[in-house]
Amino acid sequence: xxxxxxxxxxxxxxxxxxxxxxxxxxxxxxxxxxxxxxxxxxxxxxxxxxxxxxxxxxxxxxxxxxxxxxxxxxxxxxxxxxxxxxxxxxxxxxxxxxxxxxxxxxxxxxxxxxxxxxxxxxxxxxxxxxxxxxxxxxxxxxxxxxxxxxxxxxxxxxxxxxxxxxxxxxxxxxxxxxxxxxxxxxxxxxxxxxxxxxxxxxxxxxxxxxxxxxxxxxxxxxxxxxxxxxxxxxxxxxxxxxxxxxxxxxxxxxxxxxxxxxxxxxxxxxxxxxxxxxxxxxxxxxxxxxxxxxxxxxxxxxxxxxxxxxxxxxxxxxxxxxxxxxxxxxxxxxxxxxxxxxxxxxxxxxxxxxxxxxxxxxxxxxxxxxx
Amino acid sequence: xxxxxxxxxxxxxxxxxxxxxxxxxxxxxxxxxxxxxxxxxxxxxxxxxxxxxxxxxxxxxxxxxxxxxxxxxxxxxxxxxxxxxxxxxxxxxxxxxxxxxxxxxxxxxxxxxxxxxxxxxxxxxxxxxxxxxxxxxxxxxxxxxxxxxxxxxxxxxxxxxxxxxxxxxxxxxxxxxxx
Amino acid sequence: xxxxxxxxxxxxxxxxxxxxxxxxxxxxxxxxxxxxxxxxxxxxxxxxxxxxxxxxxxxxxxxxxxxxxxxxxxxxxxxxxxxxxxxxxxxxxxxxxxxxxxxxxxxxxxxxxxxxxxxxxxxxxxxxxxxxxxxxxxxxxxxxxxxxxxxxxxxxxxxxxxxxxxxxxxxxxxxxxxxxxxxxxxxxxxxxxxxxxxxxxxxxxxxxxxxxxxxxxxxxxxxxxxxxxxxxxxxxxxxxxxxxxxxxxxxxxxxxxxxxxxxxxxxxxxxxxxxxxxxxxxxxxxxxxxxxxxxxxxxxxxxxxxxxxxxxxxxxxxxxxxxxxxxxxxxxxxxxxxxxxxxxxxxxxxxxxxxxxxxxxxxxxxxxxxxxxxxxxxxxxxxxxxxxxxxxxxxxxxxxxxxxxxxxxxxxxxxx
Numbered sequence: 001x002x003x004x005x006x007x008x009x010x011x012x013x014x015x016x017x018x019x020x021x022x023x024x025x026x027x028x029x030x031x032x033x034x035x036x037x038x039x040x041x042x043x044x045x046x047x048x049x050x051x052x053x054x055x056x057x058x059x060x061x062x063x064x065x066x067x068x069x070x071x072x073x074x075x076x077x078x079x080x081x082x083x084x085x086x087x088x089x090x091x092x093x094x095x096x097x098x099x100x101x102x103x104x105x106x107x108x109x110x111x112x113x114x115x116x117x118x119x120x121x122x123x124x125x126x127x128x129x130x131x132x133x134x135x136x137x138x139x140x141x142x143x144x145x146x147x148x149x150x151x152x153x154x155x156x157x158x159x160x161x162x163x164x165x166x167x168x169x170x171x172x173x174x175x176x177x178x179x180x181x182x183x184x185x186x187x188x189x190x191x192x193x194x195x196x197x198x199x200x201x202x203x204x205x206x207x208x209x210x211x212x213x214x215x216x217x218x219x220x221x222x223x224x225x226x227x228x229x230x231x232x233x234x235x236x237x238x239x240x241x242x243x244x245x246x247x248x249x250x251x252x253x254x255x256x257x258x259x260x261x262x263x264x265x266x267x268x269x270x271x272x273x274x275x276x277x278x279x280x281x282x283x284x285x286x287x288x289x290x291x292x293x294x295x296x297x298x299x300x301x302x303x304x305x306x307x308x309x310x311x312x313x314x315x316x317x318x319x320x321x322x323x324x325x326x327x328x329x330x331x332x333x334x335x336x337x338x339x340x341x342x343x344x345x346x347x348x349x350x351x352x353x354x355x356x357x358x359x360x361x362x363x364x365x366x367x368x369x370x371x
Numbered sequence: 372x373x374x375x376x377x378x379x380x381x382x383x384x385x386x387x388x389x390x391x392x393x394x395x396x397x398x399x400x401x402x403x404x405x406x407x408x409x410x411x412x413x414x415x416x417x418x419x420x421x422x423x424x425x426x427x428x429x430x431x432x433x434x435x436x437x438x439x440x441x442x443x444x445x446x447x448x449x450x451x452x453x454x455x456x457x458x459x460x461x462x463x464x465x466x467x468x469x470x471x472x473x474x475x476x477x478x479x480x481x482x483x484x485x486x487x488x489x490x491x492x493x494x495x496x497x498x499x500x501x502x503x504x505x506x507x508x509x510x511x512x513x514x515x516x517x518x519x520x521x522x523x524x525x526x527x528x529x530x531x532x533x534x535x536x537x538x539x540x541x542x543x544x545x546x547x548x549x550x
Numbered sequence: 551x552x553x554x555x556x557x558x559x560x561x562x563x564x565x566x567x568x569x570x571x572x573x574x575x576x577x578x579x580x581x582x583x584x585x586x587x588x589x590x591x592x593x594x595x596x597x598x599x600x601x602x603x604x605x606x607x608x609x610x611x612x613x614x615x616x617x618x619x620x621x622x623x624x625x626x627x628x629x630x631x632x633x634x635x636x637x638x639x640x641x642x643x644x645x646x647x648x649x650x651x652x653x654x655x656x657x658x659x660x661x662x663x664x665x666x667x668x669x670x671x672x673x674x675x676x677x678x679x680x681x682x683x684x685x686x687x688x689x690x691x692x693x694x695x696x697x698x699x700x701x702x703x704x705x706x707x708x709x710x711x712x713x714x715x716x717x718x719x720x721x722x723x724x725x726x727x728x729x730x731x732x733x734x735x736x737x738x739x740x741x742x743x744x745x746x747x748x749x750x751x752x753x754x755x756x757x758x759x760x761x762x763x764x765x766x767x768x769x770x771x772x773x774x775x776x777x778x779x780x781x782x783x784x785x786x787x788x789x790x791x792x793x794x795x796x797x798x799x800x801x802x803x804x805x806x807x808x809x810x811x812x813x814x815x816x817x818x819x820x821x822x823x824x825x826x827x828x829x830x831x832x833x834x835x836x837x838x839x840x841x842x843x844x845x846x847x848x849x850x851x852x853x854x855x856x857x858x859x860x861x862x863x864x865x866x867x868x869x870x871x872x873x874x875x876x877x878x879x880x881x882x883x884x885x886x887x888x889x890x891x892x893x894x895x896x897x898x899x900x901x902x903x904x905x906x907x908x909x910x911x912x913x914x915x916x917x918x919x920x921x922x923x924x925x926x927x928x929x930x931x932x933x934x935x936x937x938x939x940x941x942x943x944x945x946x947x948x949x950x951x952x953x954x955x956x957x958x959x960x961x962x963x964x965x966x
Contacts, residue, residue, distance in 0.1 A: 001514030001523055003507065005376060061538070062375045062511050105372050292372055394736055394826075396934055403914050407624065409593075421936065443736050443770055447934065448672045449688040451590065469740055472772055473672055477688040532573045532702050542694050543598045 004033040004327060007063040009056070011041040013301025014311045014360075015069025021313035021364035022067060022320050028368040029332050031324070036063065040097050042072035042301075046082050049092035052100050060105070060292075065323055068296035069316070071097060072303055098287075101294060102136050107287035108185060109192050110134040111322070112270035112298070114277045119345035121354055122278040127254040130273045131202070133193040134266025135186070136287060139217075140179045141263040147175040179217050181262065186221045187228070192288075193260040194232045202257035204236040205229070208245045208265050221262065245269060249276065274298065281312030281353045284319035286326065293326050295319040309360040312351040314340060317367060339370035373538045375511040375529075377463045377484070378518070379437040381504045383495055386424060391495050395422060395440060396447035397474060401456050414452055415459030434461025437508070439491060439500055442467060445474025454478045464508065466515075466526060468492055479533050480542040486510055488526040499524075510534075552801025554708035555775045556743035559683045559798060563666050570707040570807075579665040580609055581695040584651055586616040586913075587670025587688070589628040592635045594693035604639050605699035611660070612636050613644040613651025613669070618908035620646065621916050649881030649907030650849050652676045652684065653760075656791055657883050663797035668695055673849050673931070675766050675773045679759035680787055681797025683773055706743045706772045707807040708800075713748030715815025720963040722859070723758035724851055724929065724947035726750070727765050728820040732830035733812050740770035742807065745777055745800060750814060752778040756786050757853035764850040765931050768827040819962050821927075822945035825935040833950055839960040841944075843874040843926045844951045845911045845918050851929035852880030852907075854887040856948040861896045863952040863963050869901035870958040875951075876917045878905040912938070927954045 010019035026033070038056040045051040051071070060066055074082070079094035101107065116128040146153055148171040157163040166174060190207075197205045207225045211218030222239065229237035240248065242265045248256065249272055261269060274283035280299040287294045297315030305311050317340055324333035343349060349366040350356025358366075384392045399422040401414070408414055419428040438457070444467040445453060454477045457465065464484035468491050478485040486508070494500040504519040513528030529537065539545035553561065557568050566574040581604075583591040595604075604610045612632050620626035629646065636643045644654045652674055655661035663681030667674065670692055677684030687701070695701050711734075717726060730746075744766060754762070759776050766774035777799050787795040819833040846860050857879065869875050877897055879885040885907050888894050894904060903917070910916035912930045920926050920941025929951050933943035944960060953963040 001507075001509055001512060001516055003516060003518065005509065061373065062509070064376055289372065291374060398934060398936060402936075443740060446736070446770065447932075449587065449670065449686060451688050451690065471770070472741055473686055473688060476691055480688065480690040480694075530573050530704075542690055543594070546694060546698065 002032045002034045004031065004065070005063045006033050006035050007038050007060050007066040008035050009038045009040045009066060010069040011301060012043060012072040013070060013303045013306040015041070015071065015301055017307065017309050017311060017360045018297065018313045018316040019067070019069045021360050022316050024361065024364040025317055025320060025336065025368050025371070028371045029324075029336060031329060031332055040068075040071060042074070045079065045094055047084055049083060049087040049090070051094060052097035057104060060101075065292070065327060066294040067320060067323055068294050070297065070299060070301040072301040102287055105289050105292045105294070106137070107289040107292065107294060108135065108137045108188060109286070109288040110136040110266065110270075111286040111288055112274065113284065113318075113322070114270070114273040116277045117341045117344045119347055120278050120282070121347075122282070124276040125254060128276055130253065130256055131196065131258050132266060132270040132273060133189055133196070133258065133260040134270055135189040135261070135263050137263070138180050138182060138185050139263035140177065142178065142180040144178040144180060145176060148172050149174050149176055179214065179262075181217045181220050183224065186224045190221075190225050190228050190260055193258050194228060194235065197235050197258045198232060202235070204238055204256065205232075205258045205260060206238040206240050206245070206256060208240050208242055208259055208261040208269055210242050210265075212241070217262075225260075242268070246272065249273060271298075279353070280315065281351065282314050282318065284315050284322055286319070286322045288326065293323070295323040295326070310352060311360055312353050313360045313364050314344070317364070335371055336367075339367045342370050343367050373540070375534070376507065376509045377437070378505065378507040379435045379463050380433070381437050381439055381500060381502055381506055382428070382432065383439045383500055383502045384422070384425060384441065385495065389495075389498075391441035391492060392422070393441035394443045394446050397445055397450050397453040397471070398447060400445065400453040401450060406450060406452060408452065411455045411459050413459070414456040418456035418460055429460060432460050432462065435463050436461075437463055437506060438465040439495070440465060440467040441492070442469045443471060444469070445471035445478075447471065449473040449477060451477055451481070454481050454483055458483055464510070466491060466508070479536055482537045482539065482541040484510060484529070484537060486526045486529065488524065490524045494522075494524055551805060552803035554743065554800045554804040554806065555745060555777060555798045556683065556706060556708055556773060557804070558800075559664055559666065560703065560705055562664065568705050570705050573702050573704045575700050576666060576703045578609070578668055578695055578699055578701060580611065580655065580660050580667040581692065581699065582611040582613055582651060582655070582667070582669040583632070583689075583692050583696075584612070584616055584670050585614040585618070585625060585629045585632065587692065588612055588632040590689035591670065591692045591696065592631055594689055595635070595696055598693065599697050601638065602697070604641065604696045607640045609699070610639070610641045610696055611644060612641060613648065613654055614646045615648075615650045615908045616913045617916060618646035618649070618906055618910070646906070646908070647882060649879065649884070650852065650909055652849055653852065653880040653884075655684075656680050657881060659791040659793035662791070662793050663795055668692060668701065673764055673767050675771070676760060676764040676849055678766065678774045679756065679763040679776065680791065680795065681775060685773065686767075706741060708743040708745060708804070709739050710806040710809040711744055711746045712809065712811050713746065713750050714811060714813045715817070716750050717814055717817045720819050720949050721817050722819070722947040722949055723754060723761040725817060725820045726814055727762045728822055728827075728830045728945065729814060729817055730762070730812060731765055731768055731822070731828050732820070733810070734769050735828050736768070736770040738769075738808070738810065739766070742771055744769070744771050744774040745806075746774060747778060751776050752780055754779070755783055755855065756790060757855040759783070760853065761850050765827065768931055819947060819950050821950065821960060822933060824933050824942040824944065827932060827945055833946070833960065833962045836944070836960045837962070837965070839944070840925060841873065841927050841954055841959060842924045842941075843876070843920070844955040845876045845878075845926060845928040845930060846948045846951050847876075847878035847880065847905075847911045848909070848928070848930035849880060850931045851948050852878065852884060854879075854884050854891065854893070856929065857884075857888055857893050857897065858891065860948040860952040861893050861900075863949055863966070864897065864900040864956065867900065867956050867966070869955045873955050873958055875900070875902040875955045876905060876911065877902045878910050878917065879907045881907050914938070927951050927960060
């Protein structure tokens with residue numbers, strides 16, 4: 001038996017291409033692991049009416065960690081149109097496999113490191129090294145939404161004086177989303193962020209919120225953060241409004257270290273931050289729970305590039321590096337990151353987004369050669 | 372989340388000469404005197420409390436630790452507390468060449484991993500498994516490795532029924548899923 | 551391929567393929583709980599199933615025997631809790647007047663040949679004596695069994711034991727049992743079914759079959775059967791139980807993991823010294839060990855023949871002054887038989903203390919308890935350290951117990 005058993009979910013489109021790239025590197029890096037492939041994505045929605053088959057969930061439970069490629073996602077009408085005709089009318093509904101995996105395995109941390117590697121022509125500035133902890137399970141994405149608005153909900157909301165203004169709006173002319181924050185979820189994402197900052201000796205942890213307007217939910221997480229910050233006196237705790245943060249990330253991103261935010265705000269600032277260091281070709285992420293994790297590049301399946309080996313694998317390779325860190329293989333992780341940084345710096349082997357014409361696998365092989 | 376691959380620090384139940392302790396009965400695991408306790412959280416402190424040489428086990432063990440015992444672990448009468456006390460301490464599994472029949476059932480029914488391995492006696496004799504070693508076990512494959520000593524060994528893999536009960540979190544929950 | 555006895559019993563209670571090592575869902579003919587384990591069965595049941603009915607109240611029973619009648623407030627509460635549950639569920643209770651549950655199951659014809667019976671008694675495999683697959687389980691299993699009438703079970707391998715030779719007084723079935731236990735230890739038959747063969751066993755009465763089958767637990771076995779029996783024994787079992795005795799026999803080509811021969815010719819009485827039932831020596835090795843108290847009874851040696859034998863040895867003699875001999879018949883029926891044969895009077899006059907039928911000799915909190923430094927000789931089946939207090943217990947036949955109580959030290963009846 002190998003030390004690790006790793007689930008590989010390539011998914012759709014370029015997911016297959018970049019998974020091959022990851023395997024080229026993993027084979028060279030000297031990780032003692034067995035790999036198993038699992039089914040996920042659009043193809044299985046079409047064929048089986050289920051983009052995340054039960055057998056894949058069972059498979060993941062028998063592994064230590066998961067490396068995930070990309071999946072194709074389309075609107076509801078298209079999903080129904082592309083479903084296998086034999087399965088139509090039987091109540092199959094498309095759902096996001098990634099969201100389901102987050103829930104099933106309680107992967108409450110979405111970790112988005114954004115680092116400007118030297119020599120990357122797409123770097124907005126040098127010395128950007130941001131790490132974003134985005135809460136992955138609730139907030140604005142808890143999914144408690146209403147359209148049209150049921151009477152009981154409207155009735156209940158009228159307890160609040162400010163609802164009076166909407167009392168008479170016709171039912172089909174009003175939509176409602178909720179922002180739900182719990183002490184458990186807020187505490188644990190903050191704890192992860194602070195512990196990370198302490199472990200890697202980062203100067204500051206910034207909570208990105210809007211407590212002056214969203215008094216109840218914003219104020220709620222702010223209070224928890226302020227209390228927790230007292231336990232980390234060596235770390236500077238900052239509070240930034242989401243709008244101001246958007247400005248600071250453009251103005252002086254190099255002054256920030258660890259950012260922590262609720263689901264929606266985290267989504268926004270991590271995509272912004274990723275763009276500052278090269279965008280989709282470089283953006284990697286980890287979905288991390290207490291005893292399981294799933295690592296992926298943030299880009300989608302890019303169907304029009306599917307099978308062309310055109311896309312930049314660096315996002316996937318950095319996701320692989322995150323996976324090695326999470327497994328505790330720090331030396332291997334450092335080795336991989338060093339190899340990636342070297343390839344970026346030398347600038348000889350580059351995919352189209354960097355102005356080059358190397359293939360996905362060319363880049364992977366170049367990284368592998370530097371291990 | 373229930374996983375089929377667990378890693379933990381070992382406690383090998385042996386005597387002062389390093390011989391595996393065999394036939395550890397449920398009285399030694401959890402004494403009569405504490406049978407009145409019904410709150411699982413209170414049981415951990417008495418685990419192995421009557422086993423000579425191991426009476427302070429509950430103070431030394433940490434959550435995630437793995438116990439290795441000699442043959443016929445859990446001999447004697449059926450008492451659920453003899454399993455629950457280990458759950459209380461967060462012990463992640465027990466491996467032994469064999470278990471008392473009723474003890475084994477009680478553990479399976481609590482969703483607590485108990486695994487049999489014919490190799491344990493020789494591994495302990497050859498000092499290839501010692502207390503403090505970090506071991507990783509895949510109980511679906513029936514394989515394990517001693518990460519500290521870089522030695523692999525095999526176990527009897529968990530049967531489907533045992534695994535399903537484990538995933539469900541116990542016999543009653545499993546029963547509900549069956550229906 | 552042919553099947554062994556346990557494979558046949560399991561096959562007749564499941565739809566699945568039966569082979570050793572495989573786990574199958576087993577239908578249970580009888581589901582029971584004692585005052586030990588019963589309260590937790592009730593708590594589990596009510597927590598998981600509320601007031602839903604048990605799968606079949608006619609197949610569900612309580613047997614109070616551990617602490618009968620209740621000897622502590624805790625057991626008084628436990629028994630009452632079970633009684634109330636039984637009333638709500640229309641379940642029959644064999645109450646504190648009845649005696650050892652496994653023996654009651656036999657007498658009531660509930661544990662018949664070829665049936666599957668579960669209870670919270672680790673010695674329920676004693677029912678192998680009447681060809682029934684009895685098994686002790688914990689309170690989670692039993693609560694589940696009450697509700698569903700089923701349990702999961704791993705089909706055991708079977709070993710065959712063949713006894714050669716004959717024995718005679720002062721050697722008894724208990725001595726043969728202890729000798730077998732010495733040979734097998736807790737590993738040779740561990741987690742397996744056992745089939746015992748041999749002419750000596752074919753001659754066994756029901757009481758003797760019960761003695762041997764009761765200690766399969768101490769051999770770490772799952773169940774033991776004695777497939778050969780003389781006509782008299784069949785008649786006896788049918789008379790006691792009121793039902794036909796027609797157990798499964800193994801097929802000619804059944805597969806046994808191992809066949810072990812044991813020679814008992816000329817066997818002397820045996821004694822198991824502290825602190826393990828497998829720590830068996832000939833009584834001559836232990837002659838002279840001073841004792842303080844004795845016990846005759848338990849599920850192993852609690853039938854009327856056991857007491858009749860003890861009484862014959864005590865006849866015309868007195869228990870040595872200062873020695874306490876305690877006696878507990880297995881069941882109310884046995885007590886009645888003892889009364890009819892005048893055994894109660896005889897044993898009383900020898901100096902014995904007569905207790906209620908039940909498990910009192912072995913259980914925590916009752917007549918089998920020993921104080922620090924006390925040495926007890928007992929016809930029961932367990933002598934683990936601390937089990938019955940801080941004293942030491944030697945296991946032996948009722949004959950050896952009686953003789954030892956007369957002399958004040960471990961002795962064979964021949965020494966009298």
